[in-house]
Structure formats: structure tokens, C-alpha cells
Amino acid sequence: MESQAAFKNRPSLLLSPLLFSRYTNDCTSGDPTVKLLKFADDTTVIGLIGDGDESAYRREVERLALWCGQNNLELNKLKTVEMTVDFRSTISRDLKWAPNINTIKKKAQQRLYFLRQLRKFNVPQELLILFYSAIIQSVLCSSITVRFGSATIQDRNRLQRIVRSAERIIGSSLPSILDLYTSRVRKRAEQISADPSHPGHKLFHLLPSGRRYRALYAKTTRHRNSFFPRAVTLMNNK
Structure with a gap:
């Protein structure tokens, strides 16, 4: 389960997006299971909640509110929303989209x-x-x-x-939709292949030539059309 709280920060003085980003640079999450994303004066807290334990997520929300109070920023409650995404109910039984x-x-x-x-x-x-x-x-x-x-x-x-x-x-x-899909898969594949810390990095295994990646074996059409087999194919066809 994942909860997300978006907060609207309003500085008392009018600052440019760059200056505001510098001003809020030290506003970060202190817990590895909670991410704090900022874009100008929009701030989003994303917490991964397991076994119903929301303590870390709630603690970071409280820390954000405290930080804003200490740094003369006001949270706009009218533009603050919370969204819960339950991964247990986002996939249909027949695995169709x-x-x-x-x-x-x-x-x-x-x-x-x-x-x-x-x-x-x-x-x-x-x-x-x-x-x-x-x-x-x-x-x-x-x-x-x-x-x-x-x-x-x-x-x-x-x-x-x-x-x-x-x-x-x-x-x-x-x-076209196909072009958009292809460009985004290729871009994401390039990011993963260049990031050794990503869980999927090991799937991009270069052949001895060093110019192409080893194709992923897929028994079914569904697997062959899934992200990683398709990503490897696109990386080889650049």
C-alpha cells in the first residue's frame, strides 16, 4: 500500500522557482521508505506502507509541517490532498488492461x-x-x-x-501511441542499463562483442511483449 500527501507551500515573499528550490534544499526525508519530491512550491511526500504500519510516513509528514513552520512557510490546507494506492487491487484477475x-x-x-x-x-x-x-x-x-x-x-x-x-x-x-511507447521504453532502458543499483540492471547483459545485449528468453507472447524483453530488443536496434 502506498500513501501520498501533496502539500502546497507558499512563501511569504515572492521568489523565483530556482531561488525557492535553493531555499527548500535542506527539506528532505529522514526515512529511506519515504520519499519527498519537490517541484518549485509543490511538495509531495510518498510513503511505502507495509503491514499497515504508517508510522514512518506520518512521522515524515509531521517533520515537513514542522520544517515549514520553522522556515516561515505556510501549508495551504485547501490544496493539500492525500491519495492511497493499494497495489493489491490494481491488477484484474485476467491480467488485462x-x-x-x-x-x-x-x-x-x-x-x-x-x-x-x-x-x-x-x-x-x-x-x-x-x-x-x-x-x-x-x-x-x-x-x-x-x-x-x-x-x-x-x-x-x-x-x-x-x-x-x-x-x-x-x-x-x-x-503515434507506438512511437511514444517505443521512445519511453528505450529511454527507461538506457537509465536502467546505466544504473548498477537498479534491480533490473543485471538483465542488460552485454555480449562478448560489447555492442549488443543478450536477448531475454521468453516462452509466451505476453512475456516477450513485457517491458524487459522489449527494452533489450530496442536497445539492440538503436
């Missing part, structure tokens, strides 16, 4: 409405593309390296239709 993709499709379609409205107001094409990338494409790419390889052709096509709709609205070609 249709319910997840239904949710993603619905959310992306809702945001297409705002893209259409911007088009009606004659917003420049480059800004429409920027809006699409930040607001719609980000939804389509949510966990894409995990789910896309196991998704059915029908589910992939449903997501691709969202991209085509956006292309018609913007009047410009956009990266």
Missing part, C-alpha cells in the same frame, strides 16, 4: 474538449501542440511502458484514435 485503458481514454477524451475550445479561439498551432503534449499526451502515456506491451490491438487502436482526433483539431501530425 482494458479497465485501465477505458479510464485513460475517457480522461483524454474529456481533455480534447479544451483543445477544441482553444482552436475555436484561434490559438496558434504551436501552443495547441504544447497543450496537447502537456495535458492529453501525458494522460495517454501514463504507465505506458507497463501496460502497452500487454494491451490488445483493439485497446491500442482506441488510444490511437485519441491521437488522430487531436491531429484533426490541431491540423498537424503528432507522435
Whole structure:
């Protein structure tokens, strides 16, 4: 189980994002099971909770509140939310992604409405593309390296239709779902292969030539299309 609390910090003086980041540089987590992520004045506390023990997570939340009080920062309670993700109930019994993709499709379609409205107001094409990338494409790419390889052709096509709709609205070609998946898998694979501390690093085993990685053996199509076999293949085809 994972709990996440997002806090909105508001300094009494107006600072640039860079200065504010420097100002809050010493605001860190003191527990290895709790991560504290910061982006400008947005702060997120992420805690991994096992066996129902939330003590470490709650302790770090209290430390954050104390740090803010000591450093003249006010937590905006109206913009503070907590989200709980239970990994025990995020996978369907048949190991299919249709319910997840239904949710993603619905959310992306809702945001297409705002893209259409911007088009009606004659917003420049480059800004429409920027809006699409930040607001719609980000939804389509949510966990894409995990789910896309196991998704059915029908589910992939449903997501691709969202991209085509956006292309018609913007009047410009956009990266396909497959291209987005490929680029993100390759990027993640490069990070893992260069990080010896990552649990999956050992799966990227170079052949004696030193130019290619040893392909991972996979008995089933589902396994062959999963992240690591696909990542190794993409790294070899660069």
C-alpha cells in the first residue's frame, strides 16, 4: 500500500522557482521508505506502507509541517490532498488492461474538449501542440511502458484514435501511441542499463562483442511483449 500527501507551500515573499528550490534544499526525508519530491512550491511526500504500519510516513509528514513552520512557510490546507494506492487491487484477475485503458481514454477524451475550445479561439498551432503534449499526451502515456506491451490491438487502436482526433483539431501530425511507447521504453532502458543499483540492471547483459545485449528468453507472447524483453530488443536496434 502506498500513501501520498501533496502539500502546497507558499512563501511569504515572492521568489523565483530556482531561488525557492535553493531555499527548500535542506527539506528532505529522514526515512529511506519515504520519499519527498519537490517541484518549485509543490511538495509531495510518498510513503511505502507495509503491514499497515504508517508510522514512518506520518512521522515524515509531521517533520515537513514542522520544517515549514520553522522556515516561515505556510501549508495551504485547501490544496493539500492525500491519495492511497493499494497495489493489491490494481491488477484484474485476467491480467488485462482494458479497465485501465477505458479510464485513460475517457480522461483524454474529456481533455480534447479544451483543445477544441482553444482552436475555436484561434490559438496558434504551436501552443495547441504544447497543450496537447502537456495535458492529453501525458494522460495517454501514463504507465505506458507497463501496460502497452500487454494491451490488445483493439485497446491500442482506441488510444490511437485519441491521437488522430487531436491531429484533426490541431491540423498537424503528432507522435503515434507506438512511437511514444517505443521512445519511453528505450529511454527507461538506457537509465536502467546505466544504473548498477537498479534491480533490473543485471538483465542488460552485454555480449562478448560489447555492442549488443543478450536477448531475454521468453516462452509466451505476453512475456516477450513485457517491458524487459522489449527494452533489450530496442536497445539492440538503436
